[in-house]
Every structure is written in structure tokens, then in C-alpha cells.
Amino acid sequence: MFISMTKKNDEPLHIFSSWCKQCGICIAICPKKVLEKGNDGYPYAARPEDCILCGMCDAHCPDYAITLQAKHEVKEEGEHE
Amino acid sequence: MMRTTEAIYKYLRPDKKFPHVWCPGCGIGIVMGALVRAIENTELTKDEIVLVSGIGCSGRISTYLDFNTLHTTHGRALTFATGIKLANPELTVITVMGDGDATAIGGNHLIHACRRNIDINSIIINNNIYGMTGGQYSPTTPMERKASTAKYGSIEKPFDICKLVESCGATFVARGTSFHAKMLDAIMLRALNHKGFSVVEAMSQCPVQYGRRNKLGTPMDMMQWFKDNSVSSPVFDKIPPDEVDEQFPVGVLVNKEDREYIDRYRDIVKKAGGEVH
């Protein structure tokens, strides 16, 4: 297994704010404390470099407002797009 | 495995009706995500799936997903589903109900669908309250919890949905929670692959009507409670009954083979001299 993270500064996840209802689940459930609540009330990746792409935020977002960037996906060895 | 958002996009209605109606932090969205991931892991096409829902917060799931969808009357989802499945056994019929929907007004239909062992997949989203109508107590509201119609705390013993449906003959019974989102889609997948009547109880937080009234904290606090009190079923079985406080078993609780209703109906057709297709 390898993580195909090409650019270090890339955001690993994207918050779709028009669907986000600011419930705070993603912030609380992230095992690496990547997310924080921004000044506008919406979560943002405060420590993107700590993201391990576990998918906890994605699976627990009740509003489907978090997208893990596909290029950061954990891939099986030999599996290429 | 496909991520939730990707799967949701695949199965959402083309004219996306989002953001959805559920309150901030409501667990129903998480359960719907798990359902979509489970379906993604089957070979089923959208056309082969009929999603039937009842009335209440959970009933709105049928609006959002791109299947043949039917939003029935309160408590009656299983009755419509029975008609659909019998009329066209090729279809995969999934019903989504709430706790009040399935076990109060629809309780009679639930126990008889279990008894018949008809091949319908039921998901009962249990948030311990009637959310849509403003937080009245339901058959699964725990004793002493407050509701808008239980101002001094509920005095009614709640149902254990899984025990109820097991005793009525459901051949696949499982429980998950919104905290265990990934486990939830795994058990939903097993339920979908089970031939016979299956029930997945998805425990879900209602932070607004239930949580706030009972001072249960944030949506995450309520999910944390699921995490802290859930015990995998083999482990749970080893806990002496008098030591069980608020813990509850999760995972697949019943998985047995029994002849399915439509299979048995085919015998009737043969006996009557009809041609089985």
C-alpha cells in the first residue's frame, strides 16, 4: 500500500459548505484532529499534513459535505487510475 | 472502497434536492450514507431496487435516492413493500422506517412481515423519539427520558427492536449505530444478500428533539455514547445479565436459513396446478 500524495500542500479534503450544517461531527471524530471550526463556522483542514485519509469524517458527515480528494486515495499496490 | 460522497453522488436523484431536511448532526444522513455504500457493493442496478419508506424524518430518505421510490403512509411501508415484492419478486425491496413508524403505528405489520419471512430488507432507524412531529416519546424512548409528551419522563418500558423481530421470526437481525458507520454498511450488505426477512436496527442520534431535551450534549457526544455502550454481540452474550447496565449488543445477532415466503408460495401455485414462472 502506498499513499499517492504528490503535492504536500494539497488539501486532502474538501468541505462543500452549501451542504454543511456545521454540526461539528467531523471535527470531533477525526482521530488526528485535522479539522477545526473556522471563523465562518464551517470546518476546515487546519492540519492537512496530519490527515491519514481514514475516511472517518467522510463516513460520518450526515450531510455528505466532505470529499476526500481522489488523488490522495489509499490505493492497493499495482492499482493505478 | 468508494467513499460516501462519491457513492452519494452516484445514487442521488439527478435533480439533487440537497441540502436535505434533516437537522444539523442528525444521524439519518449517516445511515443513508451507509445504505448507499452497501448498495454500491452489490451487483444491483438502480432499476432493480425499490426503496419504500414510511412517514417521519426517516421517511424522507426515499425522496433523495435514485431508485424506484415509494413514500407511503405512516407505519405502512412494509405493507406496500409486501405487495411490490409479491407482484414482482425480481425486485430488491428495501424499506426504511423510523422507530415510531415501525414499532408503534406499524408494529402489527412488522411482526407479521417477520413471521412470513418475506424477502424484504428492513432498516429501522431508531432515534428513540418522534422527531418530525416535535419530540414525542416513542416505543423505544428509554424509561425516565423526557419528551414533549413525557414532560416528567417516560414511564413506558421501551421495546428492544432486535429481540422483538427475532421472536417474531425475522431470519436476519442486526444492529448498528451511526458511530459505527462502516460496520453499518457491512451489516446492511449482509442483510441485502440474505434471502428472507431482514431487519437492521440503525441506532441514530436525534440531537435536537431527543438530545437537547435530555441534555445529552452535542451530536458527537451522543455518538460517543453509542461507542461507549455498544458491545459486539458475542462479547455481550458473555456479560452476566445483572451486570448489563446501558450496554447493548451490536453486529449480526440472528442469521438463520428458513424458507422464504415467495418460495413457499410457489408450492401453492404448483399444488393448485398453476405454472410457476
Added chain:
Amino acid sequence: MNKRNEVLLQGNEACAMGALAAGMRFFAGYPITPSTEIAEFLAAELPKLNGTFIQMEDEISSMGAIIGASLAGTKSMTATSGPGFSLMQENIGFASMAEVPCVVVNVMRGGPSTGMPTRPSQGDVMQSRWGTHGDHPAIVLCPKSVLECYTLTVRAFNLAEKYRTPVIVLMDGIVGHMWENIEIPHTHEVIDRAKPTVPPEWYHPYEKLPAGNITPLAPFGQGYRYHVTGMVHDRSGFPTLDHGEVELCLKSITNKIKNNLHDIINIEEYLLKDADICVVAYGSVARSARSAVNIARKEGIKAGMLRPITLWPFPRFHLEGIANRVKTFVVPEMNLGQVYGEVLKSGPKKAVRVTRIDGELITPDQIVSKIQEVSS
């Protein structure tokens, strides 16, 4: 008539046979007197045709199941009596709102509540029209004979498919349990479910078509994925609260009936051309009424009869026409005057009722004495 083609049938059996002839292949029901023979007959016959018979846990679920089966593309029916019919009202409203064709047979017995299970009645005339809540359409057909139990059940399915709506066959305990020799019609019109003519991406299940045509209902599972709800919905079936859409939705479900009265309404007129007295009777009572008219004629009284075969929508225009010609309406019925009230709405010079709620049939004599009373 070739006598050899005649068979001795009970009204309930004839109804069930009519349903099979119309292509009904799904029946869900719950035992209740005096309709049970319909279920019993179909429990034996449907499996032979690879159709489905299921005895559900109650009448609520029976109604739900037939709607589900219809959505899956199968013509479906349930049969019940008063108390069961009350339980079905919730989902009859759903079928009206969601425009799902299906047939509900109600063999009326004495009410209210448990009433008199083994005695006939016509007490559900208003329940069959207004039993479910909200403004909704209703098509109700009312047979007077065993033959009509057959033919009107076929017609009920045709109207259900044509107008995408639940249709009620309102029998009474006498018609349901009566035995008569009938010749089963060998040819009758059967309207099958129309198929959508547009590709799935253009399909809107509640599209309002030009000239009042009704959008065909695509069966579930055939590529036309859409949403069905009991909530007020837009043309694609999704809930809406938009004022314009709400009005369009609610008016269209009633207008499709209102704009086709000529097609839906069916009446029988008997000796009405020169009549001074018009007896308005339906169901089994119409048999007594016909005899009463004959007796009155022999006595020199110009009596005639109007029989609404389609009870709802009520043949109001026919009555209004007759109200101008006759002096008096006589309305015999096995209730306290449910159709009598409708007759009053037609603006008659005079209308009287003959009511009976003791569980016995209204006899010709009772009607004759009322005719004599009003003609003297």
C-alpha cells in the same frame, strides 16, 4: 339465449370471477362477513393463474399491499365490509393522491361499528364517497344483481386503469350473498395498463397532458425510476408546497373524474318517460323498486325508476333533468337517507324517503305504499 352457458353463482363469486376476467392477478384481504367468499374463491383460483393471493394482518395492510402490487404493474384488488372499509380509508386516500389504479370491493353490512355483520345495509354510501380525508376523487359502482357483480367489477378495473385511480365496487350483503343463474359474458372490454411512450429521462409520472389525457403509470423496475408519495407533489412526484403546484396537483386528481362524467356515469332508467313519480334506488333495493314501479303502474300510477349504477360521481345532471319533469322523488334505501340527501341537491319539487335500518330488505310493498301516499 343458450341456457347451457348459464351457471349458478353467488354475487361474491361473480365479483371475484369478474376480477379475474379483467386481469386481476393480486389479491390481498382480511376475513370479514359478508365479503369473505371473494377471498376464499380467489385463494383457490389465483394460484392456478400464477397470481398472488395473500391474507394480510388487517385491512390497512391489505390496502397497502394492493397499492404496492399495482405499482409493480399488477392489477390488484381487495374486498371487505364496513369496519374493514373504514380501516382502508387511509390508504384509499393514498391511492387517490398518488394516482395508483386498484379496486376495492365493499360488501355493505349493518353499521356503525361492528353493527350487524350478517345483515345487509347500504350505510356506506357516504363512506365510499367521503371516507378518506381531504378533497379526493371517487368512482363507486353499485351492482344490483349477480351478473352486475361480474360486469361492474370488470368495469371497475377498466375505470381504475383508464383514470389511474382507486375504484370502489359497492355491493350490499344481499347482492353479495344472492345466488342467480347468469350467463358469463364471453366478450368484454378489458383496459390494460398503458405504457409510457417517452424515454425514462423525459418521464414525469404526474405530467398534465393535453386534452386531459392521463400520463401512463410505469411499473416499478422497468427503467422509469420515479418517486411516489402521499404528499402533495409536483409533476415529477416530489413533495411541493408551491401554491401553483399544489393547486394543480389537487385539482387534477378530481378534475380527471369531473371532466369525464359522461364516460364514468352509468344509469338505468325504467318507465321514466311519462312518469310523475321517480323512484331513485340502487343496489339490491333497486330490485324491489322495479317491482314497486310495476305494481304502481298496474294501479294506474305513473311511476318510474332511476337507478344510479355509478353511485359516485353522483348522476346529478340526470336527476336535475328528471326533477323538472316529475312531481315527486321516492328514495328507498337501507340507511337513513344518504342518497336522499343527494336527490335533494337536484332541486326536486318534492322528495320523500323510504328508509330501513333493521337489517331487512326493503320490500316492494313498502315502496308501493309510499308511492300511493305521495300520488294521492
